[in-house]
Amino acid sequence: MSVYSQPDFDQHEQVVFFNDAASGLKAIIAIHNTALGPALGGTRMFAYADEEHALKDVLRLSRGMSYKSALAGLKLGGGKSVIIGNPKTEKTPEKLAAFGKFLDRLGGMYIAAEDSGTSVEDLKYVSQFTKHVSGVQDKTDASGVTKSGDPSPATAYGTFLGIQAAIEHKLGRSDMKGLTVAIQGLGHVGLDLARRLHEVGATLFVADLDAEKLQGAVENWGATIISGDDILYQDVDVIAPCAMGAILTLDNADSIKAPIIAGCSNNQLATPAVGEKLHVLGKLYAPDFVINAGGIIDVYHEKIGYDSVVVQKHIEQIYDTLNTIFTRSKEQGLSTSKIADMLAREKLGLPEPDA
Ligand code: NAD
Numbered sequence: 032m033s034v035y036s037q038p039d040f041d042q043h044e045q046v047v048f049f050n051d052a053a054s055g056l057k058a059i060i061a062i063h064n065t066a067l068g069p070a071l072g073g074t075r076m077f078a079y080a081d082e083e084h085a086l087k088d089v090l091r092l093s094r095g096m097s098y099k100s101a102l103a104g105l106k107l108g109g110g111k112s113v114i115i116g117n118p119k120t121e122k123t124p125e126k127l128a129a130f131g132k133f134l135d136r137l138g139g140m141y142i143a144a145e146d147s148g149t150s151v152e153d154l155k156y157v158s159q160f161t162k163h164v165s166g167v168q169d170k171t172d173a174s175g176v177t178k179s180g181d182p183s184p185a186t187a188y189g190t191f192l193g194i195q196a197a198i199e200h201k202l203g204r205s206d207m208k209g210l211t212v213a214i215q216g217l218g219h220v221g222l223d224l225a226r227r228l229h230e231v232g233a234t235l236f237v238a239d240l241d242a243e244k245l246q247g248a249v250e251n252w253g254a255t256i257i258s259g260d261d262i263l264y265q266d267v268d269v270i271a272p273c274a275m276g277a278i279l280t281l282d283n284a285d286s287i288k289a290p291i292i293a294g295c296s297n298n299q300l301a302t303p304a305v306g307e308k309l310h311v312l313g314k315l316y317a318p319d320f321v322i323n324a325g326g327i328i329d330v331y332h333e334k335i336g337y338d339s340v341v342v343q344k345h346i347e348q349i350y351d352t353l354n355t356i357f358t359r360s361k362e363q364g365l366s367t368s369k370i371a372d373m374l375a376r377e378k379l380g381l382p383e384p385d386a
Contacts, residue, residue, distance in 0.1 A: 032083055039090035041384050045140070046090070049133040054125035056114065058133065059085055061093035062141050063109040066379050069139055070110025071165060071330065072096035073146025074130070074154070078117040089113045095297060096327070098375035099320040102352055104345075105331045110141040118148035127153055131160025139163045144182075144330050151180045166330040168337070180333065182326030183219035185342070189325025189349040190220065190295045191227045193317045194269055196353040197291045201315040202268060208232035211267035213257065213289065216274025217244040220295045220323075224273060225252060238262035239274075269293055277301040279316075284308045293317035306368025310360070318371035321352055 034046055045062040062070040072093060079085040089111050097109025114130060116122065134143055134157070144166035145154050151167055158164040166180040199205050212228055213236040214221050222244065225235055229252035237254045239245050248254035263270055263278065269291040272278050276298035284305060292314060299319045300306050309316045325346045332342045356374070360367045
């Protein structure tokens with residue numbers, strides 16, 4: 032298996048492969064860039080088909096974190112970790128303990144947080160073995176509610192603001208009353224985003240694999256259920272991908288009717304070329320690592336001292352950053368994804384990517 036010549040390697044500073052025979056832990060930590068600070072990024076646990084897939088995923092996600100933190104104005108670098116295995120059947124306290132001890136060896140160059148397949152509780156457990164864990168403290172939000180380290184409400188708020196910026200730019204409207212939004216995925220972020228959109232009068236179309244969540248959306252917000260991937264092809268103002276990555280492809284881009292794509296999923300574009308195609312098709316794409324930065328902003332403030340008013344103001348900068356990207360895209364005739372990548376690499380002092 033090659034590492035340096037992987038297309039996603041792209042100037043990574045460090046990639047570490049951990050193996051603990053006693054617990055069976057196999058984990059990879061990728062540190063893309065630490066120019067702005069220590070690398071922070073989630074720990075994903077997934078039953079990868081093979082090591083190659085695990086490596087590709089961690090490299091891709093780690094670079095995304097460098098970009099995300101750079102454009103969110105954080106003194107953080109980008110990194111990510113993956114634990115190979117099924118989180119439902121193969122996650123054990125022994126593996127998490129071994130992971131914590133390995134993490135500790137990196138001396139704080141990488142800081143872990145929760146991600147899909149791991150929970151705040153898991154990370155709290157890991158923090159017994161290393162202090163280099165974030166997103167696990169209880170804190171009080173701007174409305175006075177105490178919550179766990181869960182960054183999802185902050186991500187939902189940033190995504191909501193991103194939709195606001197997008198409709199002003201593309202549709203020339205600021206009011207969300209009657210705005211039609213199709214949300215793919217009613218998870219931690221999608222549900223809170225739906226609630227916010229409903230509160231300002233938006234009309235919701237929703238898809239999820241979980242019938243209970245869908246029923247809740249119908250009862251609470253009068254949402255319309257759409258089955259399967261059709262959610263992406265609804266004739267609505269905005270589609271908000273909030274489930275998985277790589278859902279926008281060269282093949283399906285033509286079928287998207289909505290003028291705006293603005294959701295929280297990571298790595299929505301299957302390849303960079305999809306960003307170019309959406310631009311040519313006249314679709315306004317809110318780059319994922321910009322619109323979904325609320326969570327990392329929240330986690331960062333937990334690290335430096337949490338003040339809910341300061342955090343809220345910081346998340347609100349997502350609106351400004353997206354406005355800058357949308358405006359530059361229009362002025363320079365380049366896709367929003369290209370502009371966002373360029374801005375991030377500029378901040379990191381990185382040349383154009385190898386691939
Ligand atoms: P989650 O696991 O809580 O929710 C995902 C939801 O999507 C689940 O309800 C699941 O049933 C649904 N889903 C899965 N496949 C689907 C499909 N094919 N069609 C429709 N629904 C489907 O995840 P989350 O924390 O809400 O995060 C959602 C996305 O946002 C992920 O891509 C995540 O990486 C990204 N993200 C999350 C945060 C955060 O703070 N949680 C921050 C940044 C990015």
